[in-house]
Amino acid sequence: MECCKIENKCLVAGLVVIVSVFLVALVCSTVIDIRDKIQKSENTITVSDTGTIYAKPDLALVTASVVTEEKTVAESIQENSKKMNAVVEVIKGSGVEDKDLKTTNFNISPRYEWYEATEIYPQGRRVLVGYEVTQSLQIKIRDMEKIGTIIEEATGAGANEVSDLQFTVDEEDALKAQARAEAISKAKAKAEELAKQLGIRLVKISNFSESGVVPYFYSMKEAAPLGKGGGTETPQIQTGENKIEVTVNITYEIR
Numbered sequence: 001m002e003c004c005k006i007e008n009k010c011l012v013a014g015l016v017v018i019v020s021v022f023l024v025a026l027v028c029s030t031v032i033d034i035r036d037k038i039q040k041s042e043n044t045i046t047v048s049d050t051g052t053i054y055a056k057p058d059l060a061l062v063t064a065s066v067v068t069e070e071k072t073v074a075e076s077i078q079e080n081s082k083k084m085n086a087v088v089e090v091i092k093g094s095g096v097e098d099k100d101l102k103t104t105n106f107n108i109s110p111r112y113e114w115y116e117a118t119e120i121y122p123q124g125r126r127v128l129v130g131y132e133v134t135q136s137l138q139i140k141i142r143d144m145e146k147i148g149t150i151i152e153e154a155t156g157a158g159a160n161e162v163s164d165l166q167f168t169v170d171e172e173d174a175l176k177a178q179a180r181a182e183a184i185s186k187a188k189a190k191a192e193e194l195a196k197q198l199g200i201r202l203v204k205i206s207n208f209s210e211s212g213v214v215p216y217f218y219s220m221k222e223a224a225p226l227g228k229g230g231g232t233e234t235p236q237i238q239t240g241e242n243k244i245e246v247t248v249n250i251t252y253e254i255r
Helices: 002-042 073-093 144-157 173-198
Strands: 044-055 059-070 101-115 125-141 161-168 202-213 218-220 242-254
Touching: 044 173, 059 073, 059 101, 059 144, 073 101, 073 125, 073 144, 125 144, 144 161, 173 202, 173 242
Parallel strands: none
Antiparallel strands: 044 242, 059 125, 059 161, 101 125, 161 218, 202 242
């Protein structure tokens, strides 16, 4: 009996030793893993810089609208269509192709007038007086010298609202690549300078990201009516320059 008790005590003691060794090993492994992660995260630097390219716009976007009001829906649509068809024809006559014309809005809405209170209608009343039709046409103008002329001709043909004039660059990818290359070059130079100052060595790039504004619009909005044309002076449109900007972030492993 005493022999069994001694054996049981030895077995328990052995299990305690084994569990203790296991726990010590687990703790040591966890500490080493955390230390390695800390060291790994500390052994990097991140630099960022921005590349900027300025370019003269080669594409203009402008919206010309025809707004008409008649007694009935049919009359409003007929009158609006007549004027918009004339606008399209005159714009095409200025050299704008079909692919650069797009209808962006067509809307029909009732028009009401409010009548003051009378004996019959003591609270006043709302009376339907007609229907308003609005049709909007987005125009891409590739000949920048013709912007003012096309706006003038469109209003002369019946467009009574002109808005959302924007200038952009048609082929922007090449300019974005130039801005990116400039940003990367500046960021690399910055990293090399920091490495010299800190007494460290750049090993390799471990991460890269970029963000940018492509393109930067110089937007001008004009709420018409601009009149019927004919004798009016052609507006002088100044396009300025667009800014294409790319910012890069480069992370280096260091020693």
